[in-house]
Amino acid sequence: MSTDVATEIGDLTVPQHVAIIMDGNGRWARQRMRPRTMGHAAGLEVLREIIRAGLELNIGFLTFFGFSTENWNRPADEVSFLIDLLRRYLQREVVKLHEQGVRLRFIGNRDRFDDDIRALLVNAEQLTRQNTALNVTIALSYGGREEIVSAARRLAEAAVRGDIAVDEIDETRFEAALFTASLPAPDLLIRTSGEKRLSNFLLWQTAYTEFVFTDVLWPDFSAEHLQQAVAEFGSRDRRFGGIIG
Numbered sequence: 488m489s490t491d492v493a494t495e496i497g498d499l500t501v502p503q504h505v506a507i508i509m510d511g512n513g514r515w516a517r518q519r520m521r522p523r524t525m526g527h528a529a530g531l532e533v534l535r536e537i538i539r540a541g542l543e544l545n546i547g548f549l550t551f552f553g554f555s556t557e558n559w560n561r562p563a564d565e566v567s568f569l570i571d572l573l574r575r576y577l578q579r580e581v582v583k584l585h586e587q588g589v590r591l592r593f594i595g596n597r598d599r600f601d602d603d604i605r606a607l608l609v610n611a612e613q614l615t616r617q618n619t620a621l622n623v624t625i626a627l628s629y630g631g632r633e634e635i636v637s638a639a640r641r642l643a644e645a646a647v648r649g650d651i652a653v654d655e656i657d658e659t660r661f662e663a664a665l666f667t668a669s670l671p672a673p674d675l676l677i678r679t680s681g682e683k684r685l686s687n688f689l690l691w692q693t694a695y696t697e698f699v700f701t702d703v704l705w706p707d708f709s710a711e712h713l714q715q716a717v718a719e720f721g722s723r724d725r726r727f728g729g730i731i732g
């Protein structure tokens with residue numbers, strides 16, 4: 488991961504990398520006395536809108552928590568709805584995102600997905616790999632602890648094989664063994680719906696990330712809310728463990 492960078496656009500200090508926990512779909516649907524799945528469908532529309540806004544704001548990297556390792560424990564019909572939504576999204580949107588210059592990446596454990604989804608993920612990454620307008624990463628079947636354990640295992644295997652010495656294992660090597668090896672650390676993390684926790688998202692990567700929590704439920708989140716969070720980020724004093732300058 489490179490160092491964190493923020494650029495000035497107009498009056499806004501725009502973070503280079505924004506990570507988002509899209510929470511509150513179920514509550515949004517319940518408020519309307521509709522099934523939870525309707526909340527997820529509405530949430531997907533907002534994901535589209537926020538990608539558009541990211542392009543306009545010139546944010547370099549947007550990373551979304553789409554599906555956690557724990558989400559597999561939800562009722563089977565909700566899980567299969569989310570997988571179907573993902574399938575249709577990949578089938579329909581990837582070409583459009585490619586045309587807009589979006590590079591897509593997926594992080595997480597792909598083993599539990601069907602072959603067709605895995606193929607769609609690879610296809611999306613391959614097709615868009617040269618794009619530079621906006622880097623969109625979607626975490627799917629992702630868990631931060633699992634990611635850290637698997638990085639530790641890969642390094643241990645490399646050490647046992649004799650490819651690296653144990654004392655060569657440092658933060659740089661460790662980061663290179665994470666799913667996010669090619670991404671900078673998030674500057675800003677936004678969580679919607681009033682919950683104020685990380686829920687196993689990007690545990691390593693958020694060491695110096697600024698957090699913005701909003702009560703807005705994800706299906707009600709908009710480009711203006713993103714701008715507000717970015718403005719709040721701009722007012723924060725980031726010291727990375729140093730002292731006031």
Ligand code: FPP
Binds near residue numbers: 510523530
């Ligand atoms: C959290 O709301 C949201 C999720 C578990 C799924 C996020 C998915 C989307 C925004 C749409 C689809 C995106 C992809 C990539 C397929 P919740 O269900 O936990 O809401 P609640 O806390 O109110 O119950």
